[in-house]
Amino acid sequence: MKNVTINDVAHEANVSKSTVSHYLNGHFTKMGPDTRDRIARAVRNLDYSPNHIAKSLKNKRTMTIGVIVANILHNFSTRVIRSIEDFAHGHGYHVIVCNTDNSPEKEADYIRMLLAKQVDGLVVIPTAQNGALFTELAEKDYPVVFVDRYIENVPIQSHMLDNGASVRTAFEHLSERGHREIGFLTEPVEGIVARQERYAAYRGLCASYGIRPLPIQVEKEGMVSSLEQLADQGGLPASLIVANDLALFELLKMAKQRVILIPDDLSIISIDDIEFADFFNPGITVIAQPAVEIGTAAVSALFEMMNNSKNTSGIERFQPYLIERESVKQYEDQ
Amino acid sequence: MKNVTINDVAHEANVSKSTVSHYLNGHFTKMGPDTRDRIARAVRNLDYSPNHIAKSLKNKRTMTIGVIVANILHNFSTRVIRSIEDFAHGHGYHVIVCNTDNSPEKEADYIRMLLAKQVDGLVVIPTAQNGALFTELAEKDYPVVFVDRYIENVPIQSHMLDNGASVRTAFEHLSERGHREIGFLTEPVEGIVARQERYAAYRGLCASYGIRPLPIQVEKEGMVSSLEQLADQGGLPASLIVANDLALFELLKMAKQRVILIPDDLSIISIDDIEFADFFNPGITVIAQPAVEIGTAAVSALFEMMNNSKNTSGIERFQPYLIERESVKQYEDQ
DNA sequence: TTGTAGGCGTTATCAC
DNA sequence: GTGATAACGCCTACAA
Numbered sequence: 001m002k003n004v005t006i007n008d009v010a011h012e013a014n015v016s017k018s019t020v021s022h023y024l025n026g027h028f029t030k031m032g033p034d035t036r037d038r039i040a041r042a043v044r045n046l047d048y049s050p051n052h053i054a055k056s057l058k059n060k061r062t063m064t065i066g067v068i069v070a071n072i073l074h075n076f077s078t079r080v081i082r083s084i085e086d087f088a089h090g091h092g093y094h095v096i097v098c099n100t101d102n103s104p105e106k107e108a109d110y111i112r113m114l115l116a117k118q119v120d121g122l123v124v125i126p127t128a129q130n131g132a133l134f135t136e137l138a139e140k141d142y143p144v145v146f147v148d149r150y151i152e153n154v155p156i157q158s159h160m161l162d163n164g165a166s167v168r169t170a171f172e173h174l175s176e177r178g179h180r181e182i183g184f185l186t187e188p189v190e191g192i193v194a195r196q197e198r199y200a201a202y203r204g205l206c207a208s209y210g211i212r213p214l215p216i217q218v219e220k221e222g223m224v225s226s227l228e229q230l231a232d233q234g235g236l237p238a239s240l241i242v243a244n245d246l247a248l249f250e251l252l253k254m255a256k257q258r259v260i261l262i263p264d265d266l267s268i269i270s271i272d273d274i275e276f277a278d279f280f281n282p283g284i285t286v287i288a289q290p291a292v293e294i295g296t297a298a299v300s301a302l303f304e305m306m307n308n309s310k311n312t313s314g315i316e317r318f319q320p321y322l323i324e325r326e327s328v329k330q331y332e333d334q
Numbered sequence: 335m336k337n338v339t340i341n342d343v344a345h346e347a348n349v350s351k352s353t354v355s356h357y358l359n360g361h362f363t364k365m366g367p368d369t370r371d372r373i374a375r376a377v378r379n380l381d382y383s384p385n386h387i388a389k390s391l392k393n394k395r396t397m398t399i400g401v402i403v404a405n406i407l408h409n410f411s412t413r414v415i416r417s418i419e420d421f422a423h424g425h426g427y428h429v430i431v432c433n434t435d436n437s438p439e440k441e442a443d444y445i446r447m448l449l450a451k452q453v454d455g456l457v458v459i460p461t462a463q464n465g466a467l468f469t470e471l472a473e474k475d476y477p478v479v480f481v482d483r484y485i486e487n488v489p490i491q492s493h494m495l496d497n498g499a500s501v502r503t504a505f506e507h508l509s510e511r512g513h514r515e516i517g518f519l520t521e522p523v524e525g526i527v528a529r530q531e532r533y534a535a536y537r538g539l540c541a542s543y544g545i546r547p548l549p550i551q552v553e554k555e556g557m558v559s560s561l562e563q564l565a566d567q568g569g570l571p572a573s574l575i576v577a578n579d580l581a582l583f584e585l586l587k588m589a590k591q592r593v594i595l596i597p598d599d600l601s602i603i604s605i606d607d608i609e610f611a612d613f614f615n616p617g618i619t620v621i622a623q624p625a626v627e628i629g630t631a632a633v634s635a636l637f638e639m640m641n642n643s644k645n646t647s648g649i650e651r652f653q654p655y656l657i658e659r660e661s662v663k664q665y666e667d668q
Numbered sequence: 669t670t671g672t673a674g675g676c677g678t679t680a681t682c683a684c
Numbered sequence: 685g686t687g688a689t690a691a692c693g694c695c696t697a698c699a700a
Contacts, residue, residue, distance in 0.1 A: 005693055016671045021695060032669060052450040053390050054693035057676050062387065064430070064451070072406075072416050082406050085433055094451065096398070097431045099419055116386040117398070117428065252613040276610045279586040339677055350687040355679060365685060388677035391692050 004046045012042035024050060056118065065302065066114035068098045068107060068124045075245055075274055076291050077125065080147055083295030084123055091303065093120075102192075104129035115142075121302045123295075126151055128191040138313070143305040147298045149193045155313040159298040161289040163197035166320040170241045170269045170287050171205045173322060178331025179239045179267060182206070183214035185251060186243035187223075198243050198271065216240075223250040224257070231258045239267035239328070245274045248284070263329035273323060283325030294318050338380045346376035358384060390452065399636065400448035402432045402441060402458045409579055409608055410625050411459065414481055417629030418457055425637065427454075436526075438463035449476075455636045457629075460485055462525040472647070477639040481632045483527040489647040493632040495623040497531035500654040504575045504603045504621050505539045507656060512665025513573045513601060516540070517548035519585060520577035521557075532577050532605065550574075557584035558591070565592045573601035573662070579608045582618070597663035607657060617659030628652050 006024075010017045015035055022031065023039045042048070056062045067084055069077040085095045096119065100107040104127045111133060114122065121143035126134065131151045137144050138155045146158035174182050184202040189195040199215065206213040214237045218226045230236050231254065242248045248270045260266050262282055270277070273288035297316065305311050340358075344351045349369055356365065357373045376382070390396045401418055403411040419429045430453060434441040438461045445467060448456065455477035460468065465485045471478050472489045480492035501518075508516050518536040523529035533549065540547040548571045552560045564570050565588065576582045582604045594600050596616055604611070607622035631650065639645050 003693090006695095007693080017694080018672080018696075019670055022670090025695085035670080049446065049450050051391075051452065051693055052447075053387055053396065053452045054676090055695080057385075057387050057391050057678090057693080058695050060676080072419070073412055078407060078412055081431070082433065085406070085431060089432070094430045094432070094447070096428045097415070097419060098423070098428070099416065112383065113386075113428065116383050118385065118387045249609065249613070252610075256613045256615065256617075274610075275583065276586075276608075276614070279583070279590045280610070281590065281615045283590075337677090340679095341677080351677090352679085352681095352688080353686055356686090359679085369685080385677050388692090389679080391676090391694090392678045392680085394692080 003051070004048045005051070006048075008046055009039065009042045009048050012046060013038040015039065060118070061120055062118045063092055064094045064096060064117070064119045065121045065123065065299075066096045066098065066110070066119045068100060068110055068114075068122065068126075070102045070125055070127075071099050072097060076148065076272060076289070079291035080125075080295035080298075083292040084299045087296055087299045087303075100127060102127055108133055111137075121145075121306050123147060123298055123302055125149055128193070138311055141305075141309055141311045143302055143309075143311065145298045145302045145305070147294060150315055151193075156311070157301055157313050158315045159294050159301070160194065160315065160317065161294070162317040162319055163194055164201040165317075166271050166287045166289065167198050167201035167241060168205060169320060169322050170271065171202070171209070173269060173285070173324070174239050174241070174267065174328060175209060177267075177328055179329075180211060181214070181238040182211055183216055183237035183240045184243065185216045185227075185240050185247050187220055187247060188217055195243060202241065220246055220250060223247065224254050227251060227254040228258060231260060236260075236266060239269070242268060242270040245270065245272050248274070252280075263327050267329045268327040270327075271320070277323070277325065282327050284327045285325045286323045287320045288323050289320050290318055337385070338382045339385070340382070342380055343373065343376045343382050346380060347372040349373060394452070395454055396452050397426055398428045398430060398451070398453045399455045399457065399633075400430045400432065400444070400453045402434060402444055402448075402456065402460075404436045404459055404461075405433050406431060410482065410606060410623070413625035414459075414629035414632075417626040418633045421630055421633045421637075434461060436461050442467055445471075455479075455640050457481060457632055457636055459483055462527070472645055475639075475643055475645045477636055477643075477645065479632045479636045479639070481628060484649055485527075490645070491635055491647050492649045493628050493635070494528065494649065494651065495628070496651040496653055497528055498535040499651075500605050500621045500623065501532050501535035501575060502539060503654060503656050504605065505536070505543070507603060507619070507658070508573050508575070508601065508662060509543060511601075511662055513663075514545060515548070515572040516545055517550060517571035517574045518577065519550045519561075519574050519581050521554050521581060522551055529577060536575065554580055554584060557581065558588050561585060561588040562592060565594060570594075570600060573603070576602060576604040579604065579606050582608070586614075597661050601663045602661040604661075605654070611657070611659065616661050618661045619659045620657045621654045622657050623654050624652055 006017050006020050010020045020039055067081055072078060088095050098110040107127050108130050123145055125148045126146055131154050134154045134156055144156050146156050148160050150158035186195055186199055189199045203213055242251055255262060262268055269285045271287045273286045277284035277286050340351050340354050344354045354373055401415055406412060422429050432444040441461050442464050457479055459482045460480055465488050468488045468490055478490050480490050482494050484492035520529055520533055523533045537547055576585055589596060596602055603619045605621045607620045611618035611620050
């Protein structure tokens with residue numbers, strides 16, 4: 001299976017490579033219709049298709065972008081990737097997907113490899129530890145955008161949920177329905193901006209509402225058993241804001257184990273919509289984030305940078321929205 | 335940001351490109367330790383990193399594979415992709431992800447573009463309509479493997495669930511628990527092998543068990559309302575084998591709408607495990623498929639082909655397993 | 669309108 | 685041990 005090249009076509013059509021190249025790039029304008037036909041026929045006969053790698057070497061554009069996420073298995077990441085791929089495909093680009101599992105080493109490794117592969121740009125859900133590397137990229141105006149997180153003092157544009165607003169919306173919803181005992185369930189916030197922002201917003205709201213903060217901060221592994229312990233000791237608050245879908249899963253597992261009734265024993269409001277929230281029993285009230293919109297805005301910004309060869313920075317916030325279902329109890333006396 | 339090349343390094347170190355190239359490829363064996371040091375220093379000073387595209391052009395290996403799925407949003411696809419990416423990364427490869435939405439045109443388009451980009455191999459969940467194209471690839475011994483589906487008479491190796499076994503397991507489970515009214519809910523099977531196999535298995539089992547077949551075959555869009563109609567007319571069987579997770583979602587939505595109690599009014603057993611099946615109320619009994627194993631086996635076979643430059647064909651089946659939860663009623667008199 | 673030649677950044681062959 | 689030099693497949697001035 002020897003690959004047929006532009007040379008073979010040229011030979012077959014009795015013209016030079018350059019003429020074929022012109023033909024391929026649509027510069028028909030000044031070209032004998034006869035030669036054009038001959039080339040067309042040759043291309044068809046030989047089933048020729050241009051080698052993109054050679055083209056890339058010449059043009060310095062690979063028509064490929066890299067997408068680096070923590071884990072494609074996360075619902076949010078999947079949706080973001082899908083929207084990015086759609087956009088990219090619409091512009092003739094391909095997407096290389098990478099999972100870091102939140103490991104900075106893996107992340108740095110991927111970045112280097114993708115750069116070596118000359119990808120034209122990068123969309124990243126960054127870990128917290130590669131600030132220097134990212135800054136370097138930004139300073140070279142290498143196209144990069146962040147999604148869902150940002151890194152302090154790194155001049156790279158980020159597209160993310162307004163995390164403060166999401167917690168506030170949740171908190172207010174609970175408060176309006178008469179709740180005064182509002183906990184907050186999260187995985188450890190250390191090093192993850194989105195979690196930190198949500199947690200900070202929670203603490204701030206507690207302060208301004210004069211409500212005692214009841215944060216529960218545990219690793220996903222062991223979250224079920226920690227929660228079970230809490231439940232057994234009666235240490236669970238009447239309502240819980242859940243910081244993300246993974247934590248929600250664990251909470252729901254525990255609730256099932258311990259036969260905790262939602263919303264009667266425990267009200268739940270969760271950040272980020274998940275597929276089953278709708279038909280779960282009870283339906284889970286949720287603060288949804290527009291993942292597709294976020295992903296699309298991010299690539300879109302990336303493409304702009306790729307075209308202008310000039311990076312921009314700043315954080316673009318997206319507004320969450322409440323989807324009210326049945327997991328929050330309404331206190332009558334309210 | 336002019337890219338630094340091997341030439342710059344050679345210049346900086348006062349040696350020739352070839353020597354640098356040798357150094358870079360670990361051919362230190364016969365190389366003065368002094369020159370080696372000089373090159374090492376030059377590389378560091380210039381922050382040089384080799385251009386993979388140029389290398390690819392020369393080597394004819396891009397260290398990249400393409401993965402074409404119907405939709406990355408499907409749980410199964412996500413898990414397969416993740417396992418492929420893990421394997422690929424472990425071997426220094428990258429993965430380009432493409433969504434066809436089951437459109438043969440999009441699929442053919444992607445294949446052509448990926449080939450033009452010289453990816454070293456392809457993992458595909460194929461649509462039914464590009465048999466000729468795939469056959470052509472196979473005949474050129476271009477590395478391709480299928481996942482989850484196959485195409486009749488196309489000599490490409492496929493890794494997929496034993497669909498017959500999955501339905502049989504479900505059917506037997508229902509039967510053992512005293513069910514004699516067993517329906518089958520699926521999206522239209524036309525053109526999708528996995529669905530056809532499951533459906534065929536269902537019909538076969540009905541025949542051999544002497545049970546009247548009650549297939550429900552509807553598009554996902556409108557499935558809820560179709561099911562609601564059925565329910566309103568009392569046309570729902572006592573138990574239902576659900577062909578995949580998407581259909582399950584729709585069914586569960588309907589059940590919630592119409593307040594149909596599971597398993598008392600309706601027993602459910604679904605093919606393919608989903609995250610929430612475990613803590614749903616009631617827990618959904620499920621026939622799980624080993625997505626990660628399937629994905630890993632597929633890439634693994636692909637890499638073998640890439641190394642041997644020789645394709646293999648045949649279908650490799652993976653065994654499903656029952657995860658018993660609470661969505662199937664046990665008839666007492668059994 | 670068509671062709672020639674050089675270069676994109678590597679690697680590989682073969683001298684020295 | 686090290687260094688020219690020729691590919692790899694394509695694009696693009698510049699000539700003709």
